[in-house]
Amino acid sequence: MVLDNLGGSLRGALKKIASASRLDKPLVEEAVREIQRALLQADVNVKLVMNLSDRIRERALDEKPPAGMNPREHVINIVYQELINLVGKSSEVALKKQTIMLVGLQGSGKTTTAAKLATFFQRKGLRTAVICADTFRAGAYDQLKALCERQGIFFYGDKGNPDAPAVATAGLEAARRYDVKIVDTAGRHALESDLIQEMEDIHKVVQAEQKLLVMDAALGQQASEQARAFNQAIGITGVIITKLDGTAKGGGALSAVAETRSSVAFIGVGETPNDLERFEADRFISRLLGMGDIKTLVERAQEVQVDEEVDVESIMRGKFSLKDMYKQMEAMNKMGPLKQILQMLPMGGLGIELSDKEYQITKDRLDRYRVIMDSMTDSELEDPKIITANRIKRISLGSGTSPELVRELLKSHTAMQKAIKGMRGGMGKMNMKRLMKRMGQPKG
Ligand SMILES: Nc1nc2c(ncn2[C@@H]2O[C@H](COP(=O)(O)OP(=O)(O)O)[C@@H](O)[C@H]2O)c(=O)[nH]1
Ligand SMILES: [Mg+2]
The missing domain is CATH 3.40.50.300 (P-loop containing nucleotide triphosphate hydrolases)
Structure with a gap:
């Protein structure tokens, strides 16, 4: 990768913003200082670094986040934009004589x-x-x-x-x-x-x-x-x-x-x-920050329209049904690699630990889950805890899949439920609500 050291330090600064519980002046200041150090170490001219710092400070504290973006995402986005400004526009060498x-x-x-x-x-x-x-x-x-x-x-x-x-x-x-x-x-x-x-x-x-x-x-x-x-x-x-x-x-x-x-x-x-x-410029900076192609991700997130809304209220009360999980997975599948998105969103900093399997929500896997869920009763879908070994057998036969696959689905559910409980424990109620909304209705 290009400029590994610089990228690493900048990523560190952004992670701090992403994982902060609240965004205030000292936090912005700390992040700005880290960005300054990283750029100066990479030989960027002092004057340019100071200009960039001023711009980030000013915008981070004055500008209101656009609709659908929380303050932390907003600041990360500002840093991203200002770094693009720093390296300047690309110079187009045309394909001609x-x-x-x-x-x-x-x-x-x-x-x-x-x-x-x-x-x-x-x-x-x-x-x-x-x-x-x-x-x-x-x-x-x-x-x-x-x-x-x-x-x-x-x-x-x-x-x-x-x-x-x-x-x-x-x-x-x-x-x-x-x-x-x-x-x-x-x-x-x-x-x-x-x-x-x-x-x-x-x-x-x-x-x-x-x-x-x-x-x-x-x-x-x-x-x-x-x-x-x-x-x-x-x-x-x-x-x-x-x-x-x-x-x-x-x-x-x-x-x-x-x-x-x-x-x-x-x-x-x-x-x-x-x-x-x-x-x-934008691709270069995205790569430097190790966020894949942020622009594409953000655009993709904006394109996704989730048909059915996730029942935020009931999840807040600790209810996370199989249907809720399916809707989550469907939304994430539409957005692309979940891992990248989680890293982008403030949730990435919350330490949600999902296994690689949980991250790989392929179309294939979603289709199989759909078939399995079609063979479940409403009460099973609402409260998967009641699904006993006998029921697993019945569901796998009914769906033409295997007991292993049904168990895998149930395990994914348990893992996600646990992750969500962890989030609820770690955050204020209001924040939690917003995050769940974002997970269900990613609109950038
Ligand atoms: N790793 C790496 N080496 C390069 C790159 N560009 C040029 N070099 C090497 O730098 C040295 C000098 O390149 P050269 O083209 O002769 O430079 P010139 O004197 O400006 O013509 C050569 O050993 C090249 O192989 C590059 O992008 N990456
Ligand atoms: Mg030469």
Whole structure:
């Protein structure tokens, strides 16, 4: 996973909010401090961290939760949104005929990324060519040529010719029949004026639509200075952050992106030509927070309409019939993996312990339960405690299933009932009522 450490610390902060019994100023403050620590450790720029903290504090304490969202979910959602704002919008590199120029310091991953990008466009059906305009580093030509040949991609280079703009010009001419032309350039170990001059010279002849700055995720605060220098020289249209698969921190590069008001187009997550991903801010943050795709989950939860309402009042009094359980399972089945949803909702923090079996409410299992329940009498459905071994036999015969399956259904019921009792014990009555409503009628 990308940025494991950062993700872990942020998750910790959110968990605290999720499991708190009440949301107040000190709690928000504590969570904000934890988020700050996590971001600073990942090399995110101090100013950006402070701005983000202010926004979270302000919104968490001032904004009213939208209908159907409780205060804790609301705050979690605010943190999620503000983190997306921090990493910025994604920069869309269109799938069309174009020239792309890659710039960046030595070792940042330009040459590898040239091959990755070419593979990406080629796969989308665009004929792609790669041009080696790195005339500075010996070996640059051979490295790129080998990468391209392995991927069956057209390559142009002029080994030994030191005039980078001339090589680029000849390369564009040689590749004129191709849809996407990717120009790889040289770097230096540090930000040097002759590198910037060289980029300006190549830029003049190439006139690329996309000028992508390639940055190593391990870069700290120098990232911003680099981004500014390249941006001033040729006007950066987007950033590619490489090596996000490593233990890198990533925050330096992300800060550079935010400061120069550019945006991330792709991320590199490995050394092979396939290890390139389009960058999508919301997906990136969801993954970082380990919540799967929050957006999809939230949307899915909103779509679910439970036909019959769960009898909240009677569950409150401690009655949880088989029918209630079935309705719960049906609702959860519609929402998708229960485990993920429980982790998202404040209930996740309540320590409800269900076995993996309880989590896996498949359509299949629901269908079988339905059949079994159809063979039960009303009093059995209302009060499963009265179901003796003899009755189990009768029910399994009547439903054409097995006694084991009937017992499994009863066991699931007991486990859920216990979980619900635990919740009732641990919380105030009002909260409990709201939670049950949410479980029965998930509307986001
Ligand atoms: N793990 C990992 N390694 C990468 C990634 N991108 C590039 N590299 C490695 O970083 C090193 C430098 O890459 P290179 O493309 O030659 O950088 P350049 O000097 O900017 O052209 C090489 O060993 C690459 O295999 C990435 O996304 N993940
Ligand atoms: Mg290179």
